[in-house]
Amino acid sequence: DIVMTQTPLSSPVTLGQPASISCRSSQSLALSNGNTFLSWLQQRPGQPPRLLIYKISNRFSGVPDRFSGSGAGTDFTLKISRVEAEDVGIYYCMQATQIPYTFGQGTKLEIE
Amino acid sequence: EGQLVESGGGLVRPGESLRLSCAASGFTFSNAWMNWVRQAPGKGLEWVARIISKSAGGAIHYAAPVKGRFTVSRDDSKNMLYLQMNSLQTEDTAVYYCATSMEAPGAFDYWGQGSLVTVSS
Numbered sequence A: 001d002i003v004m005t006q007t008p009l010s011s012p013v014t015l016g017q018p019a020s021i022s023c024r025s026s027q028s029l030a031l032s033n034g035n036t037f038l039s040w041l042q043q044r045p046g047q048p049p050r051l052l053i054y055k056i057s058n059r060f061s062g063v064p065d066r067f068s069g070s071g072a073g074t075d076f077t078l079k080i081s082r083v084e085a086e087d088v089g090i091y092y093c094m095q096a097t098q099i100p101y102t103f104g105q106g107t108k109l110e111i112e
Numbered sequence B: 001e002g003q004l005v006e007s008g009g010g011l012v013r014p015g016e017s018l019r020l021s022c023a024a025s026g027f028t029f030s031n032a033w034m035n036w037v038r039q040a041p042g043k044g045l046e047w048v049a050r051i052i053s054k055s056a057g058g059a060i061h062y063a064a065p066v067k068g069r070f071t072v073s074r075d076d077s078k079n080m081l082y083l084q085m086n087s088l089q090t091e092d093t094a095v096y097y098c099a100t101s102m103e104a105p106g107a108f109d110y111w112g113q114g115s116l117v118t119v120s121s
Helices: none
Strands: A004-007 A010-013 A019-025 A038-043 A050-054 A067-072 A075-080 A089-095 A107-111 B003-007 B010-012 B018-025 B034-039 B045-051 B060-062 B070-075 B080-085 B094-100 B115-119
Touching: A004 A089, A010 A019, A019 A038, A019 A089, A019 A107, A038 A067, A050 A067, A075 A089, B003 B094, B018 B034, B018 B094, B018 B115, B034 B070, B034 B080, B045 B070, B045 B080, B060 B070
Parallel strands: A010 A107, B010 B115
Antiparallel strands: A004 A019, A019 A075, A038 A050, A038 A089, A067 A075, A089 A107, B003 B018, B018 B080, B034 B045, B034 B094, B045 B060, B070 B080, B094 B115
């Protein structure tokens, strides 16, 4: 199974400041056809997960442009350019390159 | 816009069975590759099972912890997804979500609200 490791597990940030979350996979997520199925999800308290980013860097419909994704192979990053109060929650990376699909442990974003 | 609504959760004793349902609307369910994902209380997300569309072969895959105990199925005529859970264990206690990828390749862009399954004596 592909293990997804996120850092940090907790991230206190100041409103208006940037935030960054890293996700590393135990093996490359790149497929021979060029696709890399790495996505980022946000889960607010009491809510189901919500897709933010798919295929490393594609922002899903309705997601603010302060969210961006980057990376390749085994190393990926989610960045929030300026954190807003509504961004509080837990962020997960997920790989769908190989069954079983696997998630990172989650990173809790908190406002300082 | 697509919607997924789970039902069927509840409190059961270890060793008992339960069937979850997921009603889909707003998209072409028969083309969808459907998944179950669970989240134990206070824990992270865990993928449980996937059933692909019949047109793509209908293959089914399970996570190791549930293989042999859980069965996923679909009824495309009713736009319904099911998860039959047998021999339930306390560690199966979780919120169970159905999820699918409709617009974002290789990602879960549609999620239900979840159904809580509690296994306790």
